[in-house]
Amino acid sequence: MTEAQYRQVTITRITEQVPGVKTFELAYANGGAIPYRSGQFITFVFTHHGKEERRSFSISSSAQAGESLAITVKRIDNGAYSRLLIDRAKVGDVLQTTGVAGLFTLPADALGKQVVFFAAGIGITPVFSLIKELLAGTDDTTAMLVYSNRNKSEAVFLAELDGLLSRYRTRLTIEYLYSDAQNLARARLNKALVRTLLNEYAPGDRSKMLFYICGPYEYMRMVIYALEENSIKDEQIRRENFNMNTRPVVVAEPPDKAPHNISFVHNGTEQTITAQYPETILKAAIRHNIALPYSCEAGRCGSCALRCTSGKVWHSYNEVLMDMDLRHGSILTCTGYAVGGDITIEV
Ligand SMILES: Cc1cc2nc3c(=O)[nH]c(=O)nc-3n(C[C@H](O)[C@H](O)[C@H](O)COP(=O)(O)OP(=O)(O)OC[C@H]3O[C@@H](n4cnc5c(N)ncnc54)[C@H](O)[C@@H]3O)c2cc1C
Ligand code: FES
Missing domain, CATH: 3.10.20.30 (Beta-grasp domain)
Structure with a gap:
């Protein structure tokens, strides 16, 4: 994609969620809403030390719930782009984007199903977007969220999630987990706790359920293993990985190397x-x-x-x-x- 083909978007609103985490609402710089689906991400292009770089951010808003595209960004120490957004960006700033993409979305046949979400830390962003879409869209789909954070003061969207809980009492269940909790049986998520939570909140026929996971790499790996141990098939599990530094050391080679x-x-x-x-x-x-x-x-x-x-x-x-x-x-x-x-x- 050449520079002329990048789209320009403007920051229309900034909201601080918790210290070091902000939500940025965006629109096309020449006016108009940016089309998107819940769970997707938007990729920005910027120049860092003279080199073109890209960073993606999951969308935390839901078009289904009538919201314009918003991203929620966590400040990373020494991070080139997250610090630029959190420390310096202001309403009216223009950002360059290659557009919206991503497959961490709800399938057309999600209606009527039970959807189970596992999110940790800033991994809540696409999950929050999906939950809003799911609840706004139909009357018979139910959602369960297991949301892990180090402590309550770092947890993003707590008030909004509690608002959804009281509005959709019969369709949404949330288990908040904090690593610093006194009750160690409900603190850091582990395989045994995944099993307990599934038995508690998702009894029934699990072969029809959908599972969405977003969080640190090790967290996601543990949840996937735990789900597989509970007879959940790989095709029922969608994952969104924010961390690009986890590429396998051994890279496979194709069976055919001809031009x-x-x-x-x-x-x-x-x-x-x-x-x-x-x-x-x-x-x-x-x-x-x-x-x-x-x-x-x-x-x-x-x-x-x-x-x-x-x-x-x-x-x-x-x-x-x-x-x-x-x-x-x-x-x-x-x-x-x-x-x-x-x-x-x-x-
Ligand atoms: C599909 C996708 C969706 C994403 N969605 C979001 C989102 O919704 N919200 C959000 O805040 N971020 C999200 N990210 C991560 C985001 O793209 C950046 O990677 C992150 O903001 C760090 O970029 P940076 O330029 O600030 O740091 P960099 O300059 O890339 O990194 C600086 C240093 O920090 C380390 N580092 C980078 N990321 C992390 C991290 N997450 N934790 C700890 N250390 C890190 C690097 O290894 C490096 O040493 C997403 C990433 C992807 C691929
Ligand atoms: S650019 Fe190909 S999977 Fe990310």
Whole structure:
């Protein structure tokens, strides 16, 4: 994506949630609301030490609940972009974005289901957005939230969540967990506590339930293991990973390293390039000045997801696309390679 293709957004409102965490409401700089789905994220582009960098932030608002796009940012010590937003950004500032993306969204068939959310710390942002969408959207879907924080003073959206609790008494359950709690049986989340909470709040047929997890890497890994031990299938679990520093040390290699043609189809026009391992589809596209969305470049965020309409793509790493997505042709260009022949991708 060239600079001319970035969109500019303006900060229209800033609210401090707790010290070091602020919510920023955004609109297009030339006017108009930014379209989005609950659970997605928006990616910003900025220059740091002369180099172009990108950071993504989950959307904490819900269009279904009538809210304009908002992000909620936690200040990271020594963080280049989060400190810029928390310490210096003001209403009226203009930010550059590559747009909204992400697959941490509710499926069309979520209606009538029980949805269980696990969030820790600032990982609450996309979960808060999803819960609002789910509760605003239908009368028979129920939500359970397990929300972990180090202590109560760091927990974001407490008043709003309590407001939802009293408004949707029969459809929402929340278990707040604090690491500093006196009662150690309900403090830090562990596998045994996941089992206890599931038995307490989500009895019934778990094969129909959906599970959403967002938080630190180790937390997410523990919850996923715990769910699997409780017979929850991988395809029932959606995860959103904020931490891009957890890439596996061993990177797999594709079964086919020959050059293949990649045709990008966009609005009826087609452009074909050639790529060969170790150049990913994304890297080859950038080399040819083809504007594709991306953020983490590590198979973790989903912003580069596109649809492959013919041929086969092999991924060196994929943490976001589920089997169902892959079956429908979704691919990640940042870790994807054409294998076994030429491919066509819709942009
Ligand atoms: C899909 C997605 C959604 C995200 N949503 C949100 C969100 O809703 N709210 C939010 O606040 N952030 C969110 N993030 C994280 C955000 O993109 C940045 O990574 C974060 O703000 C740090 O960026 P920075 O430029 O300030 O720090 P950097 O300059 O990138 O990092 C500075 C130092 O801090 C360390 N560091 C980076 N991130 C963390 C962290 N989370 N905890 C501890 N140390 C860290 C780095 O390793 C480095 O040493 C999301 C990330 C992704 C990929
Ligand atoms: S850019 Fe993040 S998964 Fe590809």
